[in-house]
Amino acid sequence: MVDVAESRLWAPWRARRRVPNTLSLIGSTLGAPRSYRGLLAVQSEDWLAKYQHLDQERRRDVRISPKxxxxxxxxxxxxxxxxxxxxxxxxxxxxxxxxxxxxxxxxxxxxxxxxxxxxxxxxxxxxxxxxxxxxxxxxxxxxxxxxxxxxxxxxxxxxxxRRRILSVISVDTDADRRARIAEAFRVVGCTVVTVSTPLEMIVRLGELQFEPDLIVIASSRPSATSDDLRRFVEREHPGARLAAVSDQLINPGGESQWLSSMDADGDLVNRVRRLLLPLV
Known part of the structure; x- marks a missing residue:
């Protein structure tokens, strides 16, 4: 027995199967050959020309946002x-x-x-x-x-x-933390570029053709370094979302996008997924 949902999926297929017989019947009634190839070909050529014209117009209007x-x-x-x-x-x-x-x-x-x-x-x-x-x-x-x-x-x-895969730039002077955070983002399917200094981040951003979906900036000592970098990104790359990373277990600065680098409970990957939810 086929349920209703499955029958609906198969309905278009059955409809298409009936088309040849209908066209053949029309052809025989008019005295034309039973083959409907000529009639279908003419209709297909007209339709294809119209489709190609519409497709060219559509492509002309498609907008992208490269840097x-x-x-x-x-x-x-x-x-x-x-x-x-x-x-x-x-x-x-x-x-x-x-x-x-x-x-x-x-x-x-x-x-x-x-x-x-x-x-x-x-x-x-x-x-x-x-x-x-x-x-x-x-x-x-x-x-x-x-x-x-x-x-x-x-x-x-x-x-x-790019729309299918989220891109992330992670900035962190701490090599171990940088690797740990980058691996968590890669596990959930992101492409990740890791850098250790603000200058390196600026250079890598300049090389990208599109803005990254997320820029992750880890806390620094002194804190002014990471604070200045966040202000630079907000001013020069307003299309990219920002997230802060720190070693604390509780959000220290009240940022809306924040991630703790601690993984004592083995839930870092799940927390990265929650962080990315607004982007998907």
Whole structure:
């Protein structure tokens, strides 16, 4: 006996099985060959052309949020901006407050774009301003090069993979604690980059094409070092979540995202899972 839920799963399959007989019957009624291949092929070609057109439009509108820089060039005006999101057809960037008066909707401009990374290159584009807000400018591109299309396609693939796996940067001068915390995050399926100094963290962040999902900063001595690093991340990388790590069993500073490095009860991995819940 098949239950109702299972019968619903099989229903579409049964419906598809009936299609050939129906089409064959139509063909025989009209005096056409019993094969429905020609009719189906014509319908399939029309549908495929429409689908491909819609798929191209959809891909053109898909937005990703890589880390990168855009330099806007309009006449004698130049403005250095950071990417908020990017697609095949345009880009949204943050601009300094004082630069907002330099651009108006409809203004044509040249721009140079570079994605953060070790081997990234500058790409020259042209476009026009379509929207201006308090701290952002949205632009549409006039023409794009094959190089730019390939770059965005690569970023789309990397963005898809990134959505499936959480990325973490762990900053800790204590080698044993750093290894213990990193292993707990890896056990739950995260990719982890471990660094021991603030400078090393800044360098690694600059090499990443996307913001990490979580930056874990362990307590330091003096505490001013870790405090300054948290303020730097909040200012320069607002898209990344922050978590604090310390050896205490009770949250010492009242941070909303905090993790004790102690594992006397063998529950560190479970506590890491709970820490990551808001990110999934």
């Amino acid at each position: 990168g820089t855009v330099v806007l060039l309009a006449g004698g005006d130049t403005c250095r901006c950071r990417i908020v999101n990017l697609s095949h057809g345009g880009v949204l960037v943050t601009v300094p407050v004082e630069a907002g008066d330099m651009f108006v909707p409809g203004r044509s401009l040249e721009l140079e774009l570079q994605i953060d990374g070790k081997s990234s290159q500058w790409i020259r584009l042209s476009g026009r301003v379509v929207r201006i807000e308090a701290t952002t400018i949205a632009m549409t591109f006039d023409k794009v090069s094959v190089e730019f299309i390939q770059l965005v396609d690569e970023m789309l693939g990397a963005s898809y993979g």
